[in-house]
Amino acid sequence: MCGIVAYVGHHDAFPILIKGLQRLEYRGYDSAGVAMLSNGEINLYKKKGKVSDLLEFTKDKDVTGNIGIGHTRWATHGPPNDVNAHPHFSENKKLAIIHNGIIENYASLKAELIKRGHHFESETDTEVLIHLIEDIQEKTGKDLFEAVRIALGEVIGAYAIVILSKDDPHTLIAAKKSSPMVIGIGEDDFYIASDATPIIEYTKNVVYLEDEEIARIDLKDGLKLKTIKNEKIEPYIQELELQLEAIEKGGYDHFMLKEIYEQPRSVQDCMRGRLNIRKGTVALGGIKDYENKILNANRIIIVACGTSWHAGLVGEYLFEDLARIPVEVEYASEFRYRNPIINENDVVIAISQSGETADTIAALELAKSKGATILGVCNVVGSTISRITDAGVYTHAGPEIGVASTKAFTAQVTVLCLMALRLGHLKGVINESDFHRLLIELSSVPEKIENVLENAEYIKEVSAKYKDVSNFLYLGRGYNFPVALEGALKLKEISYIHAEGYPAAEMKHGPIALIDEDMPVIVIATKKGNYEKVVSNIQEVKARNGKVIAIVTKGDETVKKMADYVIEIPEIVEPWSPLLTVIPLQLVSYYIAVMRGCNVDQPRNLAKSVTVE
Numbered sequence: 001m002c003g004i005v006a007y008v009g010h011h012d013a014f015p016i017l018i019k020g021l022q023r024l025e026y027r028g029y030d031s032a033g034v035a036m037l038s039n040g041e042i043n044l045y046k047k048k049g050k051v052s053d054l055l056e057f058t059k060d061k062d063v064t065g066n067i068g069i070g071h072t073r074w075a076t077h078g079p080p081n082d083v084n085a086h087p088h089f090s091e092n093k094k095l096a097i098i099h100n101g102i103i104e105n106y107a108s109l110k111a112e113l114i115k116r117g118h119h120f121e122s123e124t125d126t127e128v129l130i131h132l133i134e135d136i137q138e139k140t141g142k143d144l145f146e147a148v149r150i151a152l153g154e155v156i157g158a159y160a161i162v163i164l165s166k167d168d169p170h171t172l173i174a175a176k177k178s179s180p181m182v183i184g185i186g187e188d189d190f191y192i193a194s195d196a197t198p199i200i201e202y203t204k205n206v207v208y209l210e211d212e213e214i215a216r217i218d219l220k221d222g223l224k225l226k227t228i229k230n231e232k233i234e235p236y237i238q239e240l241e242l243q244l245e246a247i248e249k250g251g252y253d254h255f256m257l258k259e260i261y262e263q264p265r266s267v268q269d270c271m272r273g274r275l276n277i278r279k280g281t282v283a284l285g286g287i288k289d290y291e292n293k294i295l296n297a298n299r300i301i302i303v304a305c306g307t308s309w310h311a312g313l314v315g316e317y318l319f320e321d322l323a324r325i326p327v328e329v330e331y332a333s334e335f336r337y338r339n340p341i342i343n344e345n346d347v348v349i350a351i352s353q354s355g356e357t358a359d360t361i362a363a364l365e366l367a368k369s370k371g372a373t374i375l376g377v378c379n380v381v382g383s384t385i386s387r388i389t390d391a392g393v394y395t396h397a398g399p400e401i402g403v404a405s406t407k408a409f410t411a412q413v414t415v416l417c418l419m420a421l422r423l424g425h426l427k428g429v430i431n432e433s434d435f436h437r438l439l440i441e442l443s444s445v446p447e448k449i450e451n452v453l454e455n456a457e458y459i460k461e462v463s464a465k466y467k468d469v470s471n472f473l474y475l476g477r478g479y480n481f482p483v484a485l486e487g488a489l490k491l492k493e494i495s496y497i498h499a500e501g502y503p504a505a506e507m508k509h510g511p512i513a514l515i516d517e518d519m520p521v522i523v524i525a526t527k528k529g530n531y532e533k534v535v536s537n538i539q540e541v542k543a544r545n546g547k548v549i550a551i552v553t554k555g556d557e558t559v560k561k562m563a564d565y566v567i568e569i570p571e572i573v574e575p576w577s578p579l580l581t582v583i584p585l586q587l588v589s590y591y592i593a594v595m596r597g598c599n600v601d602q603p604r605n606l607a608k609s610v611t612v613e
């Protein structure tokens with residue numbers, strides 16, 4: 001939620017900020033703004049809408065300066081408009097701030113500051129923070145760094161902030177708590193951003209700021225870190241592994257399409273070094289020391305949000321079926337507030353692409369406080385969840401930019417497949433011959449995803465038939481029930497068509513009332529997995545004149561005769577089938593959204609990294 005970027009050095013700041021904001025736009029695109037310091041003046045420009053709107057707005061403006069800050073917003077306090085856009089000025093306009101997060105006690109701070117003569121232009125919590133900092137500076141006579149440190153001791157909430165001062169053309173002050181921030185160290189300049197994507201083309205040396213750390217980034221003195229409690233910290237410089245090509249569109253019309261097509265490779269990357277056919281082994285180094293703990297756990301509790309929660313549901317089927325370990329899957333946002341019963345014999349696994357989702361982090365912290373073992377399945381290396389968990393497994397899908405998650409989902413499911421396979425084998429639930437068969441089948445998934453993608457033109461034709469409908473129903477059973485939920489979510493997110501996912505048999509307890517000739521129903525009807533029962537569900541839909549698009553196993557003739565359209569996937573053992581059945585559903589939602597003229601990569605109201613609850 002919200003992207004921040006800042007630069008100080010000898011180059012023009014503006015193009016670096018704009019490019020950085022475009023890379024961070026997946027984090028929010030309600031408004032964008034920049035502030036540069038040039039000849040002793042802060043030039044601040046901000047605009048409702050996208051970074052492209054800001055660019056248009058600044059066309060004939062003074063955008064010079066070698067130091068600056070930039071922001072792309074996902075609105076929390078105050079509607080998206082020009083005034084609420086960041087950066088925000090302090091009272092005397094000598095300081096400007098960008099902020100990602102929420103200052104929870106902003107209302108009481110604001111009331112106090114108003115009494116002290118401050119005036120506010122916006123409805124944001126951020127403007128309150130910069131006024132508070134200036135107020136402390138004036139009251140105490142301390143320098144900006146100290147004033148920021150004292151102010152942050154007074155605020156409750158989450159923040160990643162960068163402050164630009166009119167009085168100091170060489171220095172930026174940055175700080176973070178519960179919102180991510182990375183500082184890039186160039187040869188003679190510095191870059192600050194919410195993630196590494198705006199930095200990668202300039203430097204590979206980075207410092208990830210920890211919670212409650214404040215940085216003074218000075219062109220002459222370099223990077224100095226302290227905690228809010230005033231302890232000095234030595235910056236730990238790491239080398240980025242991210243490649244520039246990974247965050248560019250590479251010839252595709254949209255990031256989402258690129259990411260859908262990357263799945264043969266991302267699933268392969270996820271299995272690399274873990275699944276070894278020759279040796280007949282599955283090894284997950286990240287959780288090796290915790291395998292006994294998981295095997296002896298009372299139960300596994302999976303916490304996640306959005307698409308990651310759907311991956312968690314597939315995990316429930318996998319762990320219970322293949323390893324016979326009881327599993328509960330919880331929305332992180334519900335789990336954290338419902339006083340759950342957890343103890344030290346529970347293993348809580350958080351699934352998160354970004355590793356920064358606020359509710360998932362809070363759920364983990366709660367579980368940890370009750371003594372549970374906490375594990376993570378994350379995509380972003382070095383993310384908060386990957387750091388606070390006892391251990392975990394990275395999904396290695398590479399950066400996912402499209403707001404609608406695709407390759408992150410299949411990589412999460414792949415990790416869960418590997419875990420279930422390993423644990424089931426260790427526990428003796430899966431015998432040797434089944435283990436080898438499952439291993440070989442899993443290793444064939446990338447090639448089989450490739451086969452599904454070869455069918456994209458046909459999937460596009462089918463999608464075209466239904467691009468104008470208002471409702472969609474998705475049905476699946478067993479392992480493919482969560483895939484039905486995921487298919488419906490994808491369509492809702494990017495095409496704004498109302499869609500619902502249902503366990504196929506539940507249809508007759510309600511949704512069947514909605515079925516008529518205008519209601520397309522996507523049914524996952526692959527072989528095995530209650531196939532005959534799903535076939536009956538298809539007949540129930542057809543009997544009511546519904547339109548059926550069925551996802552079937554290659555060569556299926558039975559469903560072909562009943563359905564309006566069939567989309568074939570290669571044969572695969574049932575536990576791994578979600579890795580294939582989800583692919584056509586991703587493509588259907590993509591094509592329909594494009595045909596409806598929707599902004600596929602940046603759907604309205606959504607953001608990729610939800611760092612507020």
Ligand code: G6P
Pocket residue numbers: 305306307308309351352353354355356357360403404405606607608609610
């Ligand atoms: C947002 C994104 C979803 C994502 C969810 C959870 O809603 O738009 O694509 O599934 O957050 O994010 P996480 O990073 O924790 O997987």
